[in-house]
Amino acid sequence: MILNLAWLIITYVLCSVPFGVFITRAVCGLDPREHGSRNIGATNVARLCGARYGVAVLALDLLKGFFCVWVATTFNDGWLYLSLCALAAVLGHMYSCFLSGRGGKGFATTIGGFLALAPLTTVLSVALCIAVIVLSGFVSLGALMFGAALPVLLLLGGNVAFVPAALVAMLFLYWKHRDNIERLARGQENPWRRKKGDSDEPDEPEVE
Numbered sequence: 001m002i003l004n005l006a007w008l009i010i011t012y013v014l015c016s017v018p019f020g021v022f023i024t025r026a027v028c029g030l031d032p033r034e035h036g037s038r039n040i041g042a043t044n045v046a047r048l049c050g051a052r053y054g055v056a057v058l059a060l061d062l063l064k065g066f067f068c069v070w071v072a073t074t075f076n077d078g079w080l081y082l083s084l085c086a087l088a089a090v091l092g093h094m095y096s097c098f099l100s101g102r103g104g105k106g107f108a109t110t111i112g113g114f115l116a117l118a119p120l121t122t123v124l125s126v127a128l129c130i131a132v133i134v135l136s137g138f139v140s141l142g143a144l145m146f147g148a149a150l151p152v153l154l155l156l157g158g159n160v161a162f163v164p165a166a167l168v169a170m171l172f173l174y175w176k177h178r179d180n181i182e183r184l185a186r187g188q189e190n191p192w193r194r195k196k197g198d199s200d201e202p203d204e205p206e207v208e
Contacts, residue, residue, distance in 0.1 A: 004076055008088050011068040015092030015109055018099055019060040020045050027053055033102075040104045043139055058108050065089040065112025073116060083165035086113035090169050094176060105176040107143045110169050114150060118159045125149040137191035140180035147173040 020040035024032045028049045036044045041061070046054025065086075072085040090110050096103035115122045128149045133142035151166035174181070183189040 004081055007068075007072055007075075008085060011072070011085055011088040012092040013097060014068055015064050015089040016096035016098050016103070017064065018096055018103065019064075020057045020104065021099070023053055023057055024048055033099075040099075042108065061093065061104070061108035062112035062115075065093070065109035066116050067112075069113045069116035079161035082117055083162055086117060086162075086165050087168055089113040090172060094172060105143070106169070106173055107146065110150075110173060111146070114162070114166065114169075117162050118154055118157070121153045121157045121159060122150065124153055138184065138189055140177055140189060141184060143173065144177060144181070 018040050020032055020042070024030050024040075024045050030048055032038070032040050032044050032048060036047045038044070042054040042058035044054075045057045068089050069082065069086050072082055076082065090106045090113060092103075093109040094103045094106045095101050111122060111126060114125075125146050129142040129146035132145040133139055136142070147170040151163050151170060154160070154163050154166050180189060
């Protein structure tokens with residue numbers, strides 16, 4: 001019991017680590033919360049510091065979610081506990097204790113957490129996400145597709161126990177992307193590849 005509770009807290013804290021902020025400050029001397037799209041995820045880091053640093057942030061944000069949930073599976077195989085652990089990882093990134101309760105949009109960390117619970121289903125959801133990004137040019141639309149596809153594919157794949165956690169994660173993911181949803185509805189969302197001369201105002205969410 002003590003170990004279970006302790007690991008939930010550790011998961012939240014570890015997944016609160018804002019790699020996007022640390023890497024952007026170290027490499028570019030900038031705070032991503034004050035530049036570009038003013039978000040701490042991979043897309044904004046890539047815009048500010050270069051693609052390889054964006055990839056690094058994407059990988060780290062994904063891996064922290066995967067690691068924390070995977071460790072939980074080594075000492076507890078209960079679906080409820082593992083679901084709570086996955087949500088602790090997602091909420092840690094979204095509401096970081098290192099950023100006064102603020103954080104990223106949780107996309108990459110959600111992928112990582114559920115990758116440890118249902119690898120095939122998560123990979124299929126990511127594949128749909130990538131297809132949407134490639135076809136539409138919008139990272140935000142791909143993230144929304146991932147959030148919607150994950151619980152459906154979990155249900156179809158027989159991983160019913162993790163569907164509630166996926167639905168909760170989807171709700172938080174959509175809430176974090178609410179501004180992007182509004183811009184998509186108005187046709188004002190910018191594609192992830194900006195054209196030369198585009199404004200540096202906040203527009204497109206990063207993969208977080």
